Amino acid sequence: MPSDDATRSLSDEVVELARSLPGGLRRLTVRSGDSAIEVEWATEDQPAGEGSGALHRAPVGRDTGPEADGPAVPDDVVAVPAPLVGTFYIAPSPDADPFVRVGDAVEAGQTLGIVEAMKLMNPIVADEPGVVTEVLVGDAESVEYGQVLMYLRPTGAGQ
Missing domain, CATH: 2.40.50.100 (RNA polymerase II/Efflux pump adaptor protein, barrel-sandwich hybrid domain)
Structure with missing residues (x-):
């Protein structure tokens, strides 16, 4: 099982990557157990944080x-x-x-x-x-x- 530091590091890297990508990020989920990362972007018509788009x-x-x-x-x-x-x-x-x-x-x-x-x-x-x-x-x-x-x-x- 990954350590808390490794999980925090992975989370920081994912957030940094997401910020470098174009478009508004709506949701970012990073899980530790069995490692799962979910990224959802807002649509161009819809600002980040409003509906799933x-x-x-x-x-x-x-x-x-x-x-x-x-x-x-x-x-x-x-x-x-x-x-x-x-x-x-x-x-x-x-x-x-x-x-x-x-x-x-x-x-x-x-x-x-x-x-x-x-x-x-x-x-x-x-x-x-x-x-x-x-x-x-x-x-x-x-x-x-x-x-x-x-x-x-x-x-x-x-x-």
């Missing part, structure tokens, strides 16, 4: 990324963007079922996928309940910051 309203009739020549995105869906550059995983392990599929109902706080960056697994969670309408990124594909991973249609929202 996992969801953005999709712009109506606007380009939404590399597939912009496709149909316009309806105004009743929410885009789920990648919070950082990394590798997107739709399932917790290669032999596991995906976190979500098209048509699945999701609850606020439910994990939709993972973006791995620098050996850190960053969960992508739903900010509000909804139904997955489209998954745009395949398993183990590289993603860019802000790239839309999937769309959700919020449930219970007066849209």
